[in-house]
Amino acid sequence: MAIDIGDKLCGSREARIGSVTGYWGTLQALGKECSTEGCPGERRRCFSQASSCPATCALGQLAGINDAAIVHHSPSGCAATAMGVGSNLDLLAGALGRPRNHFGYTCTDMKESDTVFGAIENLKEVIRETYVRYRPKVIFVGASCVSGVIGEDFDGLIDDLKEELPVAIAPVHCEGFKSQIWATGFDAAWHTVLKYVVKAPEVKSNKVNIIGFTQGLSWNARADVKELLEVVGLEPVWFPASSTVEEFAHSSEAVATISTCSTLGAYFGVGLEEAYGVPYVRSVPPHGIAGYTDFARKLAAVVGKENEMEAYLDKDLAKYLPQIEKVRKELEGKRAMVAMGPGFGFNYVRILQELGMKVEHLSAWHFDKQYDDGRRPEAFEYLLEHSPNDFGLSVNDLQNYEFMNILDKVRPDVFVSRHPGSTVWAMKIGIPAYCVYDEYNAFGYKGMLRFAKTLLYIIVNRSFPDNLSRRVRLPYTRWWMEQQADKFLEIAEEV
Ligand code: SF4
Numbered sequence: 001m002a003i004d005i006g007d008k009l010c011g012s013r014e015a016r017i018g019s020v021t022g023y024w025g026t027l028q029a030l031g032k033e034c035s036t037e038g039c040p041g042e043r044r045r046c047f048s049q050a051s052s053c054p055a056t057c058a059l060g061q062l063a064g065i066n067d068a069a070i071v072h073h074s075p076s077g078c079a080a081t082a083m084g085v086g087s088n089l090d091l092l093a094g095a096l097g098r099p100r101n102h103f104g105y106t107c108t109d110m111k112e113s114d115t116v117f118g119a120i121e122n123l124k125e126v127i128r129e130t131y132v133r134y135r136p137k138v139i140f141v142g143a144s145c146v147s148g149v150i151g152e153d154f155d156g157l158i159d160d161l162k163e164e165l166p167v168a169i170a171p172v173h174c175e176g177f178k179s180q181i182w183a184t185g186f187d188a189a190w191h192t193v194l195k196y197v198v199k200a201p202e203v204k205s206n207k208v209n210i211i212g213f214t215q216g217l218s219w220n221a222r223a224d225v226k227e228l229l230e231v232v233g234l235e236p237v238w239f240p241a242s243s244t245v246e247e248f249a250h251s252s253e254a255v256a257t258i259s260t261c262s263t264l265g266a267y268f269g270v271g272l273e274e275a276y277g278v279p280y281v282r283s284v285p286p287h288g289i290a291g292y293t294d295f296a297r298k299l300a301a302v303v304g305k306e307n308e309m310e311a312y313l314d315k316d317l318a319k320y321l322p323q324i325e326k327v328r329k330e331l332e333g334k335r336a337m338v339a340m341g342p343g344f345g346f347n348y349v350r351i352l353q354e355l356g357m358k359v360e361h362l363s364a365w366h367f368d369k370q371y372d373d374g375r376r377p378e379a380f381e382y383l384l385e386h387s388p389n390d391f392g393l394s395v396n397d398l399q400n401y402e403f404m405n406i407l408d409k410v411r412p413d414v415f416v417s418r419h420p421g422s423t424v425w426a427m428k429i430g431i432p433a434y435c436v437y438d439e440y441n442a443f444g445y446k447g448m449l450r451f452a453k454t455l456l457y458i459i460v461n462r463s464f465p466d467n468l469s470r471r472v473r474l475p476y477t478r479w480w481m482e483q484q485a486d487k488f489l490e491i492a493e494e495v
Pocket residue numbers: 053054055056074077078143144145146175176177
């Protein structure tokens with residue numbers, strides 16, 4: 001179970017911690033299976049739509065490091081990730097005033113002949129050229145299905161180039177075919193960072209490693225996080241978006257590691273704790289009232305400043321709770337469906353329930369029965385104990401045809417997701433949808449108020465989904481909508 005940062009690979013989530021991409025049942029049924037049988041068995045599909053891949057996830061995260069470069073040893077199609085991460089992360093760095101001129105994303109553009117003769121010499125050339133053009137502090141060499149299938153020797157390559165280039169070359173074993181769960185890519189990226197970038201601590205700092213996706217720029221949450229940490233004498237360092245190699249190298253000196261999403265950050269948090277003793281704060285994620293309170297208390301406990309934190313939380317809650325209660329009255333009894341990755345999914349179900357809403361169904365893009373320290377996800381545990389109702393729970397890795405069928409049956413007042421590609425489909429059948437893309441939109445009591453107000457606005461002002469649904473012709477027929485969505489899973493089991 002323990003993470004060994006000296007290992008060559010981190011392994012897939014399926015093999016390491018028993019994660020699955022297929023399940024059909026309810027919250028409590030899943031909880032029972034986890035308690036009695038250890039984990040739900042994988043239910044394979046006999047039909048599957050395209051999803052995402054671990055390489056995209058791994059290299060997308062590493063692309064956040066401003067002075068690192070990525071060489072993707074793959075056909076050019078795999079490197080399509082570079083388009084998205086390039087522009088988004090350039091904008092983020094610009095907004096934060098952080099230099100990014102040493103970042104580059106290159107690709108070896110593997111061809112059919114390379115699958116016969118190999119392409120390691122070409123890879124070396126591209127690494128050399130990448131170094132000359134960008135002068136990065138680290139070069140991450142990302143794998144792909146093609147380089148994996150032909151068994152390109154990444155580790156031998158590092159030995160060949162280490163005398164020649166004055167920069168660390170770090171292989172990222174993120175071949176797409178190795179895992180059906182794209183979050184395995186997060187782990188592959190963190191494993192590489194832990195093994196090749198993080199250095200042993202020299203001094204202890206007052207920093208807290210904050211792992212997240214968007215770095216809280218859009219809601220100015222950086223200021224809120226800073227204020228919270230100052231209460232207990234700490235300072236934030238944000239990873240990985242717009243971070244630096246130097247910041248990662250010193251992450252082992254931090255007081256603690258926290259993550260807005262354990263699906264994303266648990267491997268790094270647990271790895272850093274096991275290798276260098278940096279405590280990983282295991283709390284319900286810091287969103288909504290219960291999550292934020294739990295998170296703030298556990299962080300304060302790391303430095304023994306519980307009283308200071310309690311006084312701060314009391315003051316903050318007194319400020320926002322009356323306003324949250326007002327909106328809560330309007331939302332009371334409204335019905336919702338949630339579709340997200342598991343970390344955020346269980347989390348947002350709780351937030352909606354805190355607002356008095358009834359959650360009818362959660363579609364999670366995968367399910368982790370535990371993290372690498374053997375603990376069950378806190379947000380899942382919390383719901384098992386506190387959810388006022390049992391609700392439908394399915395696991396499908398962005399299988400649109402499945403959750404559209406569920407959505408049409410549930411017909412909630414609002415659909416809450418974290419991916420624009422799924423919220424648009426809800427609106428096409430006339431269901432108001434909220435894309436909570438920014439992980440900080442319900443951060444803290446202040447964020448909870450903002451989230452509740454936006455949610456109410458979306459539910460009440462429904463003319464856009466109403467109009468859209470009247471004009472859109474769906475690829476899904478009425479016949480499909482009337483089927484039982486779990487049939488594909490059942491058929492697969494019988495085969
Ligand atoms: S690594 Fe494999 S799964 Fe990922 S984009 Fe490339 S070919 Fe597709």
